[in-house]
Amino acid sequence: MNALNYRLLLVHSKLDAEVRREHKRRFPNALRLLRLKKLRLAIKDRMYRLAFVHQTGAA
Template sequence: MSGMLYRLSVVHRKLDEEIRREARRRNPDGFRLLRLKKLKLAVKDRLAGHWKRAATAGR
């Protein structure tokens, strides 16, 4: 796994943990949850793009 893929996967996992932590709060901040989810989705999209390029480069 390349360094970029590793770093993106670490960021994705940390965002997931932060989303869970915020959702468990007594009064979760809806705006913060939305922002975290959008960031997580953006990281997921970048990960998918890197995997796709890596798969086509290996052919």
């Protein structure tokens, strides 16, 4: 695993923890949850693209 993949994995984990923390609040902020989930999905998509490029050798 290279440095970029590792950093993306760390950011994804932190965002996941923030989503869980927000859900546990008495009154979760829907806009904050939406923003966190969109960021988490963007990171996941980037990790997938990097893995796909690495696996296939496509540019």
